[in-house]
Amino acid sequence: MDRLSLYRSLARPADTRALYFIADGIGGLPRGPGGKTELEMATTPTFDRLANEGSTGLVTPVVAGIAPGSGPAHLALFGFDPLQTRVGRGVLAALGVDFDLKPGDIAARINFCTLDNNGRVTDRRAGRIGSEVGALLSERLDGIDLGFGINCIVRHVKEYRACVIFRGKSLEGNVTDTDPQDTGVEPLAPKALDSVAETTAALAREFVVKAGELLSREEVANGVLLRGFDKYVPLPSFAELYGVKPAAVAAYPMYRGVARAVGMTVFASEDTIESCVSLTRTAMEDHDFIFVHFKSTDSRGEDGDFDGKVEQIELADQTLAELLELDFDVVMVTGDHSTPATYRAHSWHPIPVLIRGPHCRVNARQDGFGETSCITGALGPLRSMDVLPLVLAHAGRLGKYGA
DSSP: OOHHHHHHHHBOOOSOOEEEEEETTBBOOOSSTTOOOHHHHSOOHHHHHHHHHSEEEEEESSSTTOOOOHHHHHHHHTTOOTTTOOOOHHHHHHHHTTOOOOTTOEEEEEEEEEEOTTSOEEETTGGGOOHHHHHHHHHHHTTOOOSTTOEEEEEEEETTEEEEEEESSSOOOOBOOSOOSSSSSOOOOOOBSSGGGHHHHHHHHHHHHHHHHHHTTOSSOOEEEEEEEEEOOOOOOHHHHHSSOEEEEESSHHHHHHHHHTTOEEEEOOSSHHHHHHHHHHHTTTOSEEEEEEOHHHHHHHTTOHHHHHHHHHHHHHHHHHHGGGOOSEEEEEOSSBOOTTTTSOBOOOEEEEEESTTOOOOSOOOSSSTTGGGGOTTEEEEGGGHHHHHHHHTTOBOOOOO
């Protein structure tokens, strides 16, 4: 019996409500040896109180030494094995804007980018253009004629992000990214990783060329980078697997997408405490498992803004303080991965996690909620995909295995 089948067989009803609070990229590193991380520098009375009342530990998002993308990192936190369950960034982006993907569609995430006169990338995010500009550029690219009897659909996601969907027969998604993840170099050519994906790779190459022609007069967003190619295959639903009524409250489409991928009811919030709390309250009317996503901790880390990330962690703490007024039986707080400001990218470093519920083993000693203090927490070291079953167990929603 595999893990998901085990959870499905042991799921049982209970009159409990759980809050699953994910502060994106919350893990970090100190500015220098012996210093404190962003989380340890932040003033976080709510995180600290929950850590003292519950159990803490450190989470490895995939396996040791591997820095995860947001998709596999969240799927792991939803109980899926990220090495066995793959959903590409493009599929998540399309689902995140509520696009009606069909089985067999190929989707890829688009970053509008800035290219110099030699075709080298100078800004992978096109100066973080606003959503109004991004939407207009996406409309310009929608419906590009790629031949092969393929429909090419482009939808804006947020700011500099969009997605492209190739719809047609016999397409596969095993294609490499064009995003070099660096500046001062040319975008990569999309390549098929197996023979059945050759058509998709050819479509991607043609799309990049024609998109570049349509964007050539733009000063900032004059190119596109593609990443996360994947073929849409529906996943088992969260409700079916775990016997809960799940909902997601998220401001960014990517995370609404990963929630939709597992069948959660999605509430699209504004990027404010008031909107997050209000929609969570609404979600709780008909749902008993609420996933709340907080994004800006990750964004500041990727920008290399240490102090800005500290401020956003404090804002996440304030958000959680107001959410706790809604009365949850079990509360979990962690990140999907670390994004140290000194590293400016997702990293492999373990992430602090806390669970507060009625059946927790309280830590022997807890000096707040941070990377160092969580080393000795009662949860110990664990994998991201082990967090959800612990929350379900604390909520009384998993039965006994075996006689």
